[in-house]
């Protein structure tokens with residue numbers, strides 16, 4: 001068996017898949033697509049994922065894209081230890097949380113990255129967007145805590161699907177200075193999740209990779225980087241005070257939309 005995961009260590013979508021594979025003890029090889037994020041994906045990678053996004057999982061001659069579908073495939077193919085709860089409500093909760101993190105939460109971190117790393121706005125303009133991000137994250141933590149309730153993990157007494165789906169984002173937010181308070185219920189959950197070797201290894205790779213982000217603002221200015229403002233990310237930037245960021249990026253040709261299938 002040879003599994004290859006196309007990934008980027010900072011992609012929360014890819015992190016979900018890595019954590020799941022580590023939890024299940026499945027060996028896999030990681031590959032970073034050439035020039036990922038720049039808008040110049042290579043043909044081999046596009047063959048694996050016509051959306052030209054990480055993650056993509058290659059299992060022999062079969063290629064799968066989209067982190068949710070990959071997670072489902074991993075669970076089907078390697079059922080033990082089980083990540084998805086058995087009871088219908090637990091399963092629905094896990095799926096709702098994953099979907100909310102991937103679509104509603106993800107652009108908060110991504111938007112902060114656009115400001116901090118890719119230098120899309122500075123001064124007062126940046127502060128407005130950053131303040132919106134911080135307040136959205138706080139509100140989201142309250143929602144997550146309601147789902148966590150008094151349980152150790154989102155699915156009960158076993159680390160599982162929703163934990164895998166939340167931890168990459170909450171760790172990303174902590175790195176960006178808008179994480180949950182360590183003494184809060186969510187902060188304590190976060191510390192517990194980070195103590196797991198699967199999560200620690202994934203977070204360590206992300207921390208290494210972040211060192212390379214110092215230069216990317218300059219790369220955008222020089223138009224070497226053309227960032228993907230797709231679906232909820234585009235909406236987030238506009239609704240959070242960054243309409244100018246979008247318009248300027250389109251004019252400067254440093255923003256693109258989703259890859260067209262071919």
Ligand SMILES: N[C@@H](CCC(=O)N[C@@H](CS)C(=O)NCC(=O)O)C(=O)O
Nearest residue numbers: 011013037053054055066067068228
């Ligand atoms: N819905 C997709 C989203 C994947 C995604 O947006 N990946 C980003 C990285 S976080 C990416 O590869 N973007 C391509 C690019 O920026 O060129 C999934 O769940 O896998």
